[in-house]
Each structure stands twice: as structure tokens, then as C-alpha cells.
Amino acid sequence: MKSINKKNLFFLVRKDSYKKSENLIKSFEYAFDGIIYCFRASLNFRIHLLFTFLVFLFAYFLKINQVEFLILIATVTSVLVLEILNTSIESLVDLVTERKFRKLAKIAKDCAAASVLLTSINSLFVAVYIFFPKIKLLINL
Numbered sequence: 001m002k003s004i005n006k007k008n009l010f011f012l013v014r015k016d017s018y019k020k021s022e023n024l025i026k027s028f029e030y031a032f033d034g035i036i037y038c039f040r041a042s043l044n045f046r047i048h049l050l051f052t053f054l055v056f057l058f059a060y061f062l063k064i065n066q067v068e069f070l071i072l073i074a075t076v077t078s079v080l081v082l083e084i085l086n087t088s089i090e091s092l093v094d095l096v097t098e099r100k101f102r103k104l105a106k107i108a109k110d111c112a113a114a115s116v117l118l119t120s121i122n123s124l125f126v127a128v129y130i131f132f133p134k135i136k137l138l139i140n141l
Contacts (some may be wrong), residue, residue: 038087048120052079052080058131059130062131064130064131064134071126072126072130074127075122076123078123098122
């Protein structure tokens with residue numbers, strides 16, 4: 001009989017984890033589980049959600065137009081999506097490396113984090129572009 005190593009044992013225990021859900025409602029449950037996990041496990045995700053709330057609060061009080069609102073939605077969503085992907089990549093790297101240091105694992109995690117950083121910086125530029133003229137008008141009044 002073939003011996004079972006540690007990696008094979010993982011796949012035997014989690015034999016159903018690779019399957020796709022054929023139930024649409026279950027698929028949404030899994031997606032919401034991912035969002036809930038990120039909220040509970042990732043401080044950065046919670047910080048992004050706080051800034052999301054503040055951005056939309058500013059948008060409401062500064063009465064931005066529909067196009068600006070859509071741009072804000074797209075920008076904020078991109079940051080949140082990349083933060084979720086970053087968390088996913090970090091978890092997967094930890095699983096594969098069994099939490100041991102590997103140079104390529106560090107590169108994967110750093111690059112995933114860099115994507116969130118660049119998108120966050122972009123969101124600041126978008127916010128300044130949309131909010132600054134409106135704040136300037138308020139101050140001049």
C-alpha cells in the first residue's frame with residue numbers, strides 16, 4: 001500500500017474542498033463567509049471599511065453628482081476587492097509553506113500587499129480630485 005505523506009493527508013481530509021458549489025445560494029453563503037472572515041481577521045480590511053464609510057459620508061454632505069458617485073463606488077470597491085484577494089493570497093501562501101519562511105512566499109505576499117497599496121494611493125488621488133473643488137467652494141463661501 002502506498003504511504004501517505006503529510007500533503008496527501010491534507011487532501012484526503014479536505015477531499016471536498018476543491019469541488020464547485022452547484023447551489024447558487026450556497027455560493028453566495030461562501031462569498032459572504034469570505035467577507036466576514038476578512039472583516040474579522042484583517043485589520044486593514046476594517047480600516048478600509050471605515051474609510052469607505054467616511055468617503056460616502058463626505059460624498060453625501062458635499063452633494064457629489066452621479067458620475068462622481070459611480071467613480072467613488074468603483075474606486076472603493078477596487079480597494080476592498082484587492083484587500084480580500086490579498087488576504088486570500090496570504091492565507092494560501094501560509095497553507096502551502098506551512099508557515100515556514102520561503103523567499104518566493106515573501107515575494108507573493110509583498111506583491112499582493114503592494115497591489116492594495118497602489119490601489120489605495122490611487123483612491124486618495126480620486127478622492128482629492130472629487131472632493132477638493134467642493135471643499136474649496138465651501139471654504140470660499
